[in-house]
Amino acid sequence: MTAPRPERRAAPEVRPYVITGGRTRAEGDDVRLDTLVQADGSAHPALTSEQRAVLAGLAGTYLTVAEVAARIDVPLGVARILVADLVRAGAVRVHDPAVPGLDAAAATDQEQRYLILDVLESVYDGISAL
Known part of the structure; x- marks a missing residue:
């Protein structure tokens, strides 16, 4: 008797390079995976659906960039670029954890x-x- 196979996730609707516009690095802002992100609470109508998903996941809380990636189910690099874009748009504030x-x-x-x-x-x- 064989063990049951784990469920496979459905393929993403959009490839990661489409979400980032082909970019592999954020422009100007180097956002780390442990950087805390907080939504600023104001409306930003010119955002992509992925950026709006980031803001929805941040509603009333702080999350690290790694947690943002997990919440919206995108690779870590994509989350870093999305957060950096949101920082430039003024939609989020970032707080680097002090060491x-x-x-x-x-x-x-x-x-x-x-x-x-x-x-x-x-x-x-x-x-x-x-």
């Missing part, structure tokens, strides 16, 4: 590796707690 004792601009590669490991460990701990 005590570490100046991100002056951090060495080794310090950045430790920071990434700390973030991954906290994500793992959060998932394990579920």
Whole structure:
């Protein structure tokens, strides 16, 4: 007897490169995955459906860019570009989490590796707690 197969997700309606206009990097703003994002609460009529989905997911709360990606079911790179576009449009505010004792601009590669490991460990701990 074979084990039941996990359900497969349906293919996305739109390919990620269409959502970002073929861009692989955000223009001007370097938005990190652990950056906190908050909607500004005002109306912005000239947004794409994906950008409106980001704002709907942010209603009344802060989310990291990684959480935004999970909520609207897009790859992390796409979420970074969407959030950066929303920042430029003035639709969201971003707050970089402070790392005590570490100046991100002056951090060495080794310090950045430790920071990434700390973030991954906290994500793992959060998932394990579920």
